Amino acid sequence: QGVVPEDGVIEWKSDGTFPGVGSERPGSVWKVCWAAPSPSAPPPPAPPAFPPLSGTGPCPLTDGGACATSPNYPGDYGLGQDCTINGVPMVGLEVVAFDVELDSLCDYDYLTVNGVKYCGTSGPQGVVPEDGVIEWTSDDGVVRSGWKVCWAPRPPTVAGR
Incomplete structure (x- = not known):
């Protein structure tokens, strides 16, 4: 047999x-x-791979590469800052904190995901970055405490540590 x-x-x-x-x-x-x-069918093509997670500009990757923050977070971000985070996985984003200058068109300080600008206190909660890119821009006026956005589960934090 x-x-x-x-x-x-x-x-x-x-x-x-x-x-x-x-x-x-x-x-x-x-x-x-x-x-x-008959030969078996070839496996389906793999989904397009994103480049490795990386950033340009002053926005640091945190939590072992599971999150990014505005510069100096949780302190106020600076004036005239730009940064791009590339290779973000295609999963719903978790907004841990979001406080940037508010204006009706989000023309001053804003986080961009999938071409949509986010400002004020409403960040891209649950948004899937289809192109794997998150961009930050601040102008030369008002500053706030900024933002922290994650795309992977983070280890639990213990109060007081």
């Missing part, structure tokens, strides 16, 4: 001991043949 000859042929030969079972004539040969199995 389980042995398949390379040529795909099994040969059986009667010794004539039991006439009528398998062959009427001693020395008769039976051959069982089958078609070679």
